[in-house]
Every structure is written in C-alpha cells, then in structure tokens.
Amino acid sequence: MPTTPATATHSSSNGTAEPIMLELVDENGTTIGTAEKLAAHQAPGQLHRAFSVFLFDEQGRLLLQRRALGKYHSPGVWSNTCCGHPYPDESPFAAAARRTYEELGISPSLLAEAGTVRYNHPDPASGLVEQEFNHLFVGMAQEALKPDPEEVGETAFVTAAELEKRHVEGPFSAWFMTVLDAARPAIRELTGPSAGW
Numbered sequence: 179m180p181t182t183p184a185t186a187t188h189s190s191s192n193g194t195a196e197p198i199m200l201e202l203v204d205e206n207g208t209t210i211g212t213a214e215k216l217a218a219h220q221a222p223g224q225l226h227r228a229f230s231v232f233l234f235d236e237q238g239r240l241l242l243q244r245r246a247l248g249k250y251h252s253p254g255v256w257s258n259t260c261c262g263h264p265y266p267d268e269s270p271f272a273a274a275a276r277r278t279y280e281e282l283g284i285s286p287s288l289l290a291e292a293g294t295v296r297y298n299h300p301d302p303a304s305g306l307v308e309q310e311f312n313h314l315f316v317g318m319a320q321e322a323l324k325p326d327p328e329e330v331g332e333t334a335f336v337t338a339a340e341l342e343k344r345h346v347e348g349p350f351s352a353w354f355m356t357v358l359d360a361a362r363p364a365i366r367e368l369t370g371p372s373a374g375w
Contacts, residue, residue, distance in 0.1 A: 223309030238373030283324025
C-alpha cells in the first residue's frame, strides 16, 4: 500500500512524527477511544468520527474534487468538496476548515453545520471499509483554488443537473450519495430553490 501524507504521520507540536489517530465513537457519536487511521478502515471497520464538506460558488454550483491517484483509499474517483477525519480532541468544524485549506488552498466562507449521518461503505477495490459517524458542513468557495496535487487530481464546479449526468458516468466515491442526500436540506437553504439541489 502506498504511503501518502494521509496514511503516514503528522507532525506534533515538538516536530516529531506521530501516526495519525482517529476518534472511535459509539452509535450516538460519543467518543469511546482512538485507533490508528489505517487500522480503523480495515475490514470490518471501526466506527469513527469523520466530516464531509460541500462548498458552492455564487451560482449555486457544487465544488467536486477528483481524489488524487496516489491516495490509499478510493483513488481517482470524484467526491464532495472535501472529506476527512478530525484528530482526537479536534472539533469536526475545525477539522473541516483545516482539511479544506490543506487540500484545496482555500478557507471556506459561511461554513455551517448540516447534521450528521452514519454509514458503512466497503470499498471493493481496496478492501477497506468506511464505517463512519460523519459530520456534514456546507459553505461557499469564494477564493481561487490552489489544490494540493498529492490530495486532489482535478476539481469541477457542477450544477445539480450536471452532477446527475456525471454520477451516471462515474466513478464516484462509495459514500458520496449518502453524504450528499443527508446534507441536501442545508444545501437547499444555502443555495436557494432555484439551484435545484
């Protein structure tokens, strides 16, 4: 399995490298422990905290990203603007803003909570499992994108109608429609009825 910044380590405050740890949660989203990132995703998967971000432009188009080919999980597929995992004791909101900046080089505007969704999505290609309690966020993308090529292979702003066509053509991440459907009420509130979400 390739080692990427997402699977290897992150630097602690004293500059030493540490394995990336995730928060394990119960069915109510209450923290019950931690696990190393890759271990939490190995079958059958351990339920852990995650987040998904949906950013829109002024025309109500959704910012999609195509995951970089070097990613260990679901490489080369289209997905929502940004997704990931808070570090232990990091709020999902702070993690969502942090990872959006790390991956896309922008700070989201008007970022707001949009609920949670729990799912279990195996990835047949890698054998890994997304067993997640996912915090959803919606907001605006109002800056020029500066994607990190190790994280993001491609980006696109799409209307609701264009997304339907793209989704049929694929490939999309296994979790994409689950998180999109769960976030739709907040998306409609942000973009207005004319955007068609």
